Amino acid sequence: MRIAMIGTGYVGLVSGACFAEFGLDVVCVDKDERKIAMLEEGRIPIFEPGLDTLVARHKEAGRLSFTTDLKAAVRQSEAVFIAVGTPTRRGDGHADLTYVFAAAEEIAEALEGPTVVVTKSTVPVGTGRRLQRLFRAKRPDLAIDVASNPEFLREGSAIEDFLRPDRVVCGVESERAHDALANAYRPLNLIETPIMFTTLETAELVKYATNSFLATKITFINEMADLCEKVGADVQQVAKGMGLDGRIGRKFLHSGPGYGGSCFPKDTLALLRSGEQYDSPLRIVETVVSVNEGRKRRMVRKIVDACGGSVAGKTIGVLGVTFKPNTDDMRDSPSLVILPALRAEGAKVQAFDPEGMREAEALLPEVEWCAGPYDAARQADALVILTEWNVFRGLDLGRLHDEMRRPVLVDLRNIFDPLQVTQAGFAYTGIGRATTPAA
Ligand code: UDX
Numbered sequence: 494m495r496i497a498m499i500g501t502g503y504v505g506l507v508s509g510a511c512f513a514e515f516g517l518d519v520v521c522v523d524k525d526e527r528k529i530a531m532l533e534e535g536r537i538p539i540f541e542p543g544l545d546t547l548v549a550r551h552k553e554a555g556r557l558s559f560t561t562d563l564k565a566a567v568r569q570s571e572a573v574f575i576a577v578g579t580p581t582r583r584g585d586g587h588a589d590l591t592y593v594f595a596a597a598e599e600i601a602e603a604l605e606g607p608t609v610v611v612t613k614s615t616v617p618v619g620t621g622r623r624l625q626r627l628f629r630a631k632r633p634d635l636a637i638d639v640a641s642n643p644e645f646l647r648e649g650s651a652i653e654d655f656l657r658p659d660r661v662v663c664g665v666e667s668e669r670a671h672d673a674l675a676n677a678y679r680p681l682n683l684i685e686t687p688i689m690f691t692t693l694e695t696a697e698l699v700k701y702a703t704n705s706f707l708a709t710k711i712t713f714i715n716e717m718a719d720l721c722e723k724v725g726a727d728v729q730q731v732a733k734g735m736g737l738d739g740r741i742g743r744k745f746l747h748s749g750p751g752y753g754g755s756c757f758p759k760d761t762l763a764l765l766r767s768g769e770q771y772d773s774p775l776r777i778v779e780t781v782v783s784v785n786e787g788r789k790r791r792m793v794r795k796i797v798d799a800c801g802g803s804v805a806g807k808t809i810g811v812l813g814v815t816f817k818p819n820t821d822d823m824r825d826s827p828s829l830v831i832l833p834a835l836r837a838e839g840a841k842v843q844a845f846d847p848e849g850m851r852e853a854e855a856l857l858p859e860v861e862w863c864a865g866p867y868d869a870a871r872q873a874d875a876l877v878i879l880t881e882w883n884v885f886r887g888l889d890l891g892r893l894h895d896e897m898r899r900p901v902l903v904d905l906r907n908i909f910d911p912l913q914v915t916q917a918g919f920a921y922t923g924i925g926r927a928t929t930p931a932a
Contacts, residue, residue, distance in 0.1 A: 649819030664696025718925025728925025813880025
C-alpha cells in the first residue's frame with residue numbers, strides 16, 4: 494500500500510516512519526525545503542528517541558522517501574494523510590486550520606484518481622465534514638473519501654505509542670475509507686490492538702475529549718497537591734491510593750508545575766471553542782485551563798517562599814526547561830512563564846537542559862545557559878528541578894551542595910527523596926509534600 498504523509502513534524506515524521514515499519518510505501522511531504530534536505534541527508538529535525546534509526550532503516554530499504562513535491566507524492570498514493578500543524582490561533586484559542594485547508598486545496602488539485610484523504614492532525618469537530626464539502630466542490634469528477642485518524646502518540650515515547658497503541662480510532666464514511674485504514678493498520682491485528690471505526694465527528698471528538706480528560710486528571714492531582722501541603726498529606730501516596738482503583742488508573746496522576754506541550758494547552762482551548770460554537774459550554778475544561786495557567790505563577794511563589802520571601806539579587810539555578818523529559822520541545826513549557834517571572838523579581842537565572850537549550854535560547858533570552866547541572870548549581874541561592882530528566886535523578890547531592898551558595902532545593906517534579914536531600918544538608922521544598930529544613 495502506498496501513502497503520502499503531508500507534514501513532517503512530530504506527528505507526520507513519526508507516523509510516516511512507523512507506517513513504513515508496518516510495510517507501507519510512504520512519501521513524506523513538507524513545504525520546508527530545509528527540513529526535507531535534512532531528512533534526505535539522514536538528519537532528523539526534531540529530538541525523538543529512536544526516530545533517527547527508524548527513518549534511516551526505511552529510507553535505506555526504499556520504503557520511506559521525502560519530497561517537497563506534493564503533487565507527485567499524492568498522485569501515486571491510495572491514501573493521503575494530512576499531518577500538518579494546527580496551532581492555537583493567537584487571540585481566540587481556535588485551532589488554526591490554515592495549513593490543513595491549504596494542504597487540502599493542493600491535494601484536490603493534484604489528485605488523478607479515487608483517493609482517501611485522512612486527517613491525522615488534531616482538527617476540531619466538523620473539520621472532516623468541511624473537507625468533504627471542499628473536495629466535492631473542487632473535484633466533483635473524483636471519488637475523494639475523507640477520513641479521520643487522530644494520533645495519540647506522546648513526545649518522547651512517540652514510536653512506541655504509534656507501534657503499540659492502546660487503540661486506533663478511525664472516522665470513516667465509506668467502504669473505501671474503511672478498507673484503506675484497515676489496510677494501513679493491518680500489522681496491529683497481530684497484537685490485537687482495538688481498531689475502532691466510527692463517524693468523522695465521533696473520531697474527531699475522541700481526540701479532544703481524551704487530551705482534555707488527561708489535562709483534567711493532571712490538574713486534579715495538582716490541586717490535591719496544594720491541599721496536601723496544607724493538611725500534611727503526601728500527594729504521591731494520595732495518587733497511589735487513587736490509582737489502585739481500576740476506575741481511575743495510576744497514569745497521569747503525577748503532580749507538577751502544570752501541564753505544557755504542543756497539545757494539552759491547544760487542544761483544551763480548541764475544545765472550549767467548539768463548546769461555544771455548538772452552544773454546549775464545557776465548564777470543567779474551562780476551569781482546567783485557568784487553574785493550569787494560574788499554577789505556573791503559584792510555582793514562582795513557591796520558589797520565592799523557599800528563598801525566604803524574595804529572590805531579588807539572588808541566583809536561581811534551574812534544571813530542565815522543556816515541557817517534559819525526552820524531548821527538545823519548548824512549546825507552552827511552564828519554564829516560559831516561571832523563568833521570566835523570576836527575572837522580573839530581580840533574580841539572576843542560570844539553567845541547564847539536556848536537549849532543550851537550542852530551542853530555549855531564543856525563547857528565554859535573559860537566562861544564562863550552563864554546560865551541565867553542576868554548573869547551573871554553581872553559586873546558586875536555590876536550585877529548581879523543573880523537568881524530570883532522568884539524568885537529574887542521579888545527581889551527586891554532596892557535589893551540588895558544595896557548588897551552591899545556599900543549600901535550597903525546590904523539586905517541582907518530586908524526583909528526590911526529601912529525607913535523603915535534607916540529610917545531605919539541603920532545605921527541601923517539593924510538590925504536595927512537607928517542606929523540610931536541612932537536617
Ligand atoms: C499528549 C498526549 O498524552 C498524547 O496522547 C497526544 O497525542 C499529544 O499530547 P504530550 O503532550 O507529548 O502528549 O505529553 P504528555 O506526556 O501527555 O505530557 C503533557 C504534559 O502533562 C507535560 O507538560 C507533562 O509534564 C504533564 N504531565 C503529564 C504531568 O504534569 N503529570 C502527569 O502525570 C503526566
